[in-house]
Amino acid sequence: MISRHWKGTTKPGCADRYVEHLKTRTLPELAALPGFVSASILKREIAGGTEFQVVTLWESIESIRRFAGEDVEVAVVPPEAARMMVSYDRRVVHYDVVDTAI
Numbered sequence: 001m002i003s004r005h006w007k008g009t010t011k012p013g014c015a016d017r018y019v020e021h022l023k024t025r026t027l028p029e030l031a032a033l034p035g036f037v038s039a040s041i042l043k044r045e046i047a048g049g050t051e052f053q054v055v056t057l058w059e060s061i062e063s064i065r066r067f068a069g070e071d072v073e074v075a076v077v078p079p080e081a082a083r084m085m086v087s088y089d090r091r092v093v094h095y096d097v098v099d100t101a102i
Helices: 015-031 061-068
Strands: 002-010 036-046 049-058 085-088 093-096
Touching: 002 015, 002 061, 015 036, 015 049, 049 061
Parallel strands: none
Antiparallel strands: 002 049, 002 085, 002 093, 036 049
């Protein structure tokens, strides 16, 4: 399993709208893709906005490739979401999931 990590900071006042975008658009689209497992949305308030870290789990790097394209480290940020951001990662980071048990 592969864990895909991405960070972005929303403009002040856009955090709730961004979460709604993730819940109603992005996550349902991901859930329909073969190999998608789950997602977590993490947030914290920082100077200048709200920082989000979105972590998705995938069955394989090939599953991610079908979603993101040949360069699997390119962030996939729809224009609607990008307009809510002060800044965001253009590249993502992947981790092999070694174990999920404590």
